[in-house]
Amino acid sequence: xxxxxxxxxxxxxxxxxxxxxxxxxxxxxxxxxxxxxxxxxxxxxxxxxxxxxxxxxxxxxxxxxxxxxxxxxxxxxxxxxxxxxxxxxxxxxxxxxxxxxxxxxxxxxxxxxxxxxxxxxxxxxxxxxxxxxxxxxxxxxxxxxxxxxxxxxxxxxxxxxxxxxxxxxxxxxxxxxxxxxxxxxxxxxxxxxxxxx
Ligand code: ITT
Numbered sequence: 091x092x093x094x095x096x097x098x099x100x101x102x103x104x105x106x107x108x109x110x111x112x113x114x115x116x117x118x119x120x121x122x123x124x125x126x127x128x129x130x131x132x133x134x135x136x137x138x139x140x141x142x143x144x145x146x147x148x149x150x151x152x153x154x155x156x157x158x159x160x161x162x163x164x165x166x167x168x169x170x171x172x173x174x175x176x177x178x179x180x181x182x183x184x185x186x187x188x189x190x191x192x193x194x195x196x197x198x199x200x201x202x203x204x205x206x207x208x209x210x211x212x213x214x215x216x217x218x219x220x221x222x223x224x225x226x227x228x229x230x231x232x233x234x235x236x237x238x239x240x241x242x243x244x245x246x247x248x249x250x251x252x253x254x255x256x257x258x259x260x261x262x263x264x265x266x267x268x269x270x271x272x273x274x275x276x277x278x279x280x281x282x283x284x285x286x287x
Pocket of ligand 1: 160238
């Protein structure tokens with residue numbers, strides 16, 4: 091089955107490609123260059139649906155999108171759905187801003203979670219599947235590791251003493267918000283016999 095993967099984030103793309111190896115019947119097509127729909131929704135799921143629908147319309151194919159982000163308890167859930175736009179600049183700039191904003195928050199009060207919503211729509215933009223998965227942890231006081239992307243170097247998953255950027259990519263995919271959401275999507279596909287796709 092041919093599906094458009096509606097993302098322009100190279101870090102996500104790499105993880106989705108690794109995750110899709112478990113589904114050899116899936117042929118993932120990239121959204122066209124410059125694909126960057128406005129994320130005007132108020133939830134992760136709403137934004138994932140907006141992206142998937144835009145890609146389905148452009149390519150006339152079923153499409154899957156992810157909207158994800160980091161929620162930090164001491165910041166009342168921010169940056170949340172605004173994680174990619176937390177501040178202008180690079181991922182490194184956003185990590186530095188986060189560490190600065192949390193500089194007076196002691197260890198033990200730095201709980202956070204990565205959230206990933208996945209939305210799958212048919213070629214007409216009709217919703218076929220959505221889900222949202224969380225990966226709990228805490229924000230470190232400094233950066234470590236060079237794997238992954240985004241906030242990985244400052245996120246210590248629950249039960250770990252290393253950051254997500256120090257995990258091997260396969261180990262991250264086994265437990266991460268994105269890995270969990272993708273496996274739920276694959277389970278959904280496996281239980282469907284949908285000739286309308
Ligand atoms: P697309 O919309 O094109 O997919 P984006 O980067 O704009 O790309 P989002 O709006 O979903 O995507 O924002 C997700 C942001 O949340 C991302 O840029 C990272 O800063 C952060 N994020 C999400 N998942 C992450 C992960 O697994 N590791 C580190 N940071 C992550």
